[in-house]
Structure formats: structure tokens, C-alpha cells
Amino acid sequence: MLEIQGLTVTYGPVEAVSGLSFHVACGTVATLIGPNGAGKTTTLNALSGVVRPSRGKILFDGRDITRMSAHRRVSAGIVQVPEGRQVLAGMSVRENLELGGYRRPRCEVLRDMERMEERFPILRDRRYAPAGSLSGGEQQMLAIARGLMAKPKVLLLDEPSLGLAPKLVTAIFNIVRELRDEGQTILLVEQNARQALVISSYGYVMESGSLVLEGPADELRSDQKLAQTYLGQTI
Amino acid sequence: MSLLLQQLVNGLFIGSVYGLFAVGYTLVFGVLDILNMAHATVFTLGGLVALWLVEGSGMSIWAAFPLAVLFSGLLGLVLDRVAFAPLRQRSDTYFSGLISSIAMAIIFESAALGLFGAHTVRFPPNTIKTDIWRIEGVTITSLQVEIVLVALILMGALSLFLHRTRTGKAIRAVAESERTARLLGIHVDGIIASTFFVSSALGGAAGILFGLYFDALSPDMGRSIELKGLAVIVLGGMGSIPGAILGGLTFGLSEVLTVAVTGKSNLRDAVAFTVLFAVLLLRPEGLLGRRRAREV
Numbered sequence: 238m239l240e241i242q243g244l245t246v247t248y249g250p251v252e253a254v255s256g257l258s259f260h261v262a263c264g265t266v267a268t269l270i271g272p273n274g275a276g277k278t279t280t281l282n283a284l285s286g287v288v289r290p291s292r293g294k295i296l297f298d299g300r301d302i303t304r305m306s307a308h309r310r311v312s313a314g315i316v317q318v319p320e321g322r323q324v325l326a327g328m329s330v331r332e333n334l335e336l337g338g339y340r341r342p343r344c345e346v347l348r349d350m351e352r353m354e355e356r357f358p359i360l361r362d363r364r365y366a367p368a369g370s371l372s373g374g375e376q377q378m379l380a381i382a383r384g385l386m387a388k389p390k391v392l393l394l395d396e397p398s399l400g401l402a403p404k405l406v407t408a409i410f411n412i413v414r415e416l417r418d419e420g421q422t423i424l425l426v427e428q429n430a431r432q433a434l435v436i437s438s439y440g441y442v443m444e445s446g447s448l449v450l451e452g453p454a455d456e457l458r459s460d461q462k463l464a465q466t467y468l469g470q471t472i
Numbered sequence: 473m474s475l476l477l478q479q480l481v482n483g484l485f486i487g488s489v490y491g492l493f494a495v496g497y498t499l500v501f502g503v504l505d506i507l508n509m510a511h512a513t514v515f516t517l518g519g520l521v522a523l524w525l526v527e528g529s530g531m532s533i534w535a536a537f538p539l540a541v542l543f544s545g546l547l548g549l550v551l552d553r554v555a556f557a558p559l560r561q562r563s564d565t566y567f568s569g570l571i572s573s574i575a576m577a578i579i580f581e582s583a584a585l586g587l588f589g590a591h592t593v594r595f596p597p598n599t600i601k602t603d604i605w606r607i608e609g610v611t612i613t614s615l616q617v618e619i620v621l622v623a624l625i626l627m628g629a630l631s632l633f634l635h636r637t638r639t640g641k642a643i644r645a646v647a648e649s650e651r652t653a654r655l656l657g658i659h660v661d662g663i664i665a666s667t668f669f670v671s672s673a674l675g676g677a678a679g680i681l682f683g684l685y686f687d688a689l690s691p692d693m694g695r696s697i698e699l700k701g702l703a704v705i706v707l708g709g710m711g712s713i714p715g716a717i718l719g720g721l722t723f724g725l726s727e728v729l730t731v732a733v734t735g736k737s738n739l740r741d742a743v744a745f746t747v748l749f750a751v752l753l754l755r756p757e758g759l760l761g762r763r764r765a766r767e768v
Contacts, residue, residue: 311657
């Protein structure tokens with residue numbers, strides 16, 4: 238569904254991503270893992286159109302979208318839930334959800350806001366509270382719900398478990414698992430490589446801007462080299 | 473006592489015009505973190521165009537007002553396209569935008585000079601029918617009431633627009649985070665253009681009300697309000713709409729009260745700006761400003 242060919246992104250003289258190629262198959266979860274500064278977030282930003290690649294191609298459903306502007310990509314169905322939640326802190330929970338559906342017809346937005354509130358009851362309880370007053374875990378749920386409001390064909394999740402307590406990390410991964418089971422196509426970027434690989438079908442390992450390893454998630458989980466570098470000692 | 477009351481009433485009238493002017497100023501600042509130094513010249517042109525419509529075509533002020541406001545809004549679009557949009561990708565966009573808006577201010581002021589002449593002009597008599605009321609020794613004219621009503625209605629409409637409409641909410645989203653707004657699918661450049669339109673329309677409206685109130689318009693009339701407008705948005709809290717309204721009223725009241733208490737009109741600006749400094753000492757973020765960490 239999403240195919241990246243030779244993607245290169247440079248910030249001034251620095252190549253943050255160099256010649257990256259990978260794809261995300263329809264209805265699956267693919268995960269992008271790797272250390273800090275490997276270029277994972279930059280890759281997602283290039284997919285969202287908020288940074289411009291200097292070389293390479295992004296194909297979405299067979300269509301070249303490399304030059305498409307960010308807001309058109311949201312309409313097309315590529316939606317990012319950014320790292321660090323980035324909820325609009327001064328606006329209410331409901332307004333955040335509403336803006337998630339910014340490019341969709343009003344009647345659908347209203348209906349889907351109901352659905353999101355059913356799915357995440359905390360968002361209903363706090364609907365008029367400023368999003369900035371929510372706890373970290375609640376903000377992450379809001380950020381995911383806001384992303385879903387755009388009715389994504391591909392959901393780009395950037396470090397959804399970052400900075401959350403272990404119990405909440407599990408809760409967030411459960412949400413991602415549910416979305417996967419509903420058939421949502423997801424590209425997941427995670428530091429928490431072990432848990433990410435458990436819910437993914439395919440994994441890519443990035444290091445300093447390039448892929449160093451890729452394979453079906455269960456194979457990566459038993460990969461010795463990867464186990465030592467990212468997954469901790471025990472599997 | 474009734475003199476004091478009279479001054480309070482006068483302060484309210486002029487303060488509402490300051491507030492209306494400052495609201496547009498602060499709106500652009502809230503969204504872009506840029507000061508639009510041409511805002512005061514849009515204020516001037518709005519007033520002059522309204523006068524030209526009334527004088528030239530014999531139009532009623534109630535018809536000329538919306539037309540001149542629309543014209544001011546279009547000036548805002550020009551400002552955005554010419555002075556700000558081309559600089560948006562630059563790393564020094566805040567500073568370069570400030571400078572290019574000063575350039576636009578000079579161009580607008582020269583245009584006003586060329587088109588309308590350097591002298592002070594007035595609305596024709598009976599542009600607006602003025603009744604005079606005396607209540608408890610306080611004199612109020614219907615013009616003053618109309619000015620304060622129009623200013624309040626416009627500020628109320630702005631508030632509704634920002635909180636109830638899709639575009640208004642998008643403006644607030646861009647004000648909070650341009651990047652997040654982009655990820656939500658908001659066409660940020662279009663939203664910035666709308667912001668300039670609304671801001672300049674309100675600035676032009678303030679110019680018309682100002683011209684009617686003082687019954688004098690000139691190409692450099694924006695100068696007198698430019699610095700006050702800046703003071704008002706600092707006083708109210710940069711980027712805060714309610715802050716700009718409150719700041720405008722505070723500023724207007726402190727001006728007229730100074731004259732009432734000291735009897736010296738040349739102390740007016742000095743005291744008003746002293747109030748500004750006093751407020752900033754106690755609340756550095758302004759009356760209604762939110763303390764926020766500066767983004768890098």
C-alpha cells in the first residue's frame with residue numbers, strides 16, 4: 238500500500254535518511270525500529286509531507302505522492318500521530334477530535350466523534366477540558382483517536398509508548414493490536430522494539446539513516462544479533 | 473463626580489476602538505509570532521476609503537463601512553502575499569517579516585498620501601446623525617454608543633468565528649502549532665491568509681470608527697495608534713484576544729483618567745505607558761497572557 242524507494246532526506250549538510258527503501262502491505266502492521274537518531278521520525282515526516290525528501294520516491298497505492306502537499310496527503314489517507322502526542326493543549330478534547338477530521342464531511346465527523354468517545358471513554362468524560370490538562374497516557378489516546386478521526390488508510394504511529402508508565406505502555410500496545418485486528422494498516426515507529434515486533438508482521442531495523450536488517454517480525458524477534466543490540470538479553 | 477464618570481465613559485469609547493485595533497494586531501501575532509507593522513496603515517486606509525466612499529459617491533456610512541472593511545481585509549491578503557509569505561521558509565522569518573512589513577507600511581502610507589493628500593480630512597456633516605443625551609450630568613452622543621456597539625459586535629463576532637467555525641478552529645490550531653496543524657490536514661498557508669484578512673478587516677474597521685469619533689482623518693493617523701496598539705497587546709498578553717480587548721479598555725481609561733485627574737493632556741501617554749510598565753512588573757505575561765516556553 239505504501240512503498241518507499243531510495244528515500245533520502247537531508248538537513249543542511251547532514252543526511253538524516255539515506256537511500257531508504259521499504260514497504261507497508263495493506264492491512265498489516267510494519268514496524269520501524271532502531272536507536273535514537275536513526276532517522277525514523279524523519280522518515281515518517283517525509284511520508285506525511287512535512288519534510289521534503291531530496292531524493293527518492295513515495296508511492297501510495299501505486300501513485301507517486303512524493304511532491305504532494307501535507308494536507309492533500311491527509312485527504313488521501315496518510316495520517317501521522319506524532320511523537321510526543323502533540324495535542325493542541327489549549328483547545329478542548331472535543332476540538333482536538335474535531336480537527337482530526339478536518340478534511341472530512343461534517344456529518345461523518347460528528348458521527349465518528351461519538352465512536353471515538355465510545356472507544357476511549359476518558360475522552361467523553363473530559364470532552365470540554367483543555368487537552369493540555371490530560372495525563373500523558375490520556376493525551377496519547379487522544380492523539381491516536383484524533384489520528385483515527387481522519388479515517389486513515391495508513392496510520393503512521395511515532396513512538397506511541399514513549400514516556401508512559403509500563404501499565405499504560407501495555408494499554409497503548411493493546412489499542413494498536415485492536416486496530417491491527419480491525420484491518421487498519423499501520424506503520425509503527427518504536428523504541429520499545431520487543432513489544433513492537435510482537436504485534437507487527439514485518440520489521441525494519443534502521444541505523445544512522447539506512448536499513449541494516451529487515452524481515453518477518455517473528456524472525457527478527459529470534460535474531461541473535463538484534464536480540465543483543467535492541468531487545469535486551471532475554472527473549 | 474460626574475466629571476470622573478464622564479471621563480470613564482469617554483475612556484470606554486476610545487478604549488473599545490483601541491481594543492478593536494489591537495485585536496487584529498494580536499491575532500496575526502498569535503498565529504505567526506510576527507508583528508505586522510503595516511497594521512496601522514491598514515487602519516488609516518480603511519478610514520480614508522470609507523470617507524472616500526461617503527464623500528465621492530454619497531453613500532451612507534452604513535453601506536460604506538462594510539465595503540471599506542472588505543477592502544481592508546483584501547489589503548491584508550496583499551500584505552500576506554507580498555510581505556510575509558515569500559519569507560516564510562527563511563530561518564530569520566520573524567525578523568525579515570518585521571522589516572518587510574515596515575516597508576509595506578511605508579508603501580501604504582505613501583499611497584494614502586498620493587491618493588488622498590496630506591491634509592486632514594473630515595466626514596461630511598450629517599454622515600451620521602448625532603443625538604446628544606445627558607444622563608446624571610454625563611453627556612453621551614449616539615455616535616459614541618454606535619461606535620462602542622460596533623466595536624463590541626465585531627469583537628464578539630471574532631470570538632464566535634474563532635470558537636465556532638471550522639476555519640476559526642483551524643486558525644487556533646495553527647496558532648498553537650503549525651506543524652501539528654499540517655499533520656491534521658490543515659492547509660496552513662490558506663489559514664494564514666484568512667488570518668490576515670480577518671485581522672486587517674478589523675484594523676480597517678477600527679480606522680473608520682476612529683475617524684468618525686475624532687472627526688479627522690489623515691494619512692499619518694495610524695502613527696498615533698500604532699505604538700498604543702503594541703502597548704495594548706503587550707498589556708493584554710501577546711496573542712490573547714480577550715487580553716487585547718481588556719488591554720484596549722485599560723489603556724483608553726488610563727488615558728482619559730490622567731487628563732481628568734491631572735488636568736494636563738500632555739501627561740496622557742506618559743501615564744498610559746506607566747500603567748503598561750506597572751502591569752508588566754506584576755504580570756510579565758500581560759493581563760491575560762499565558763506563560764509559555766519559547767519554542768526554539
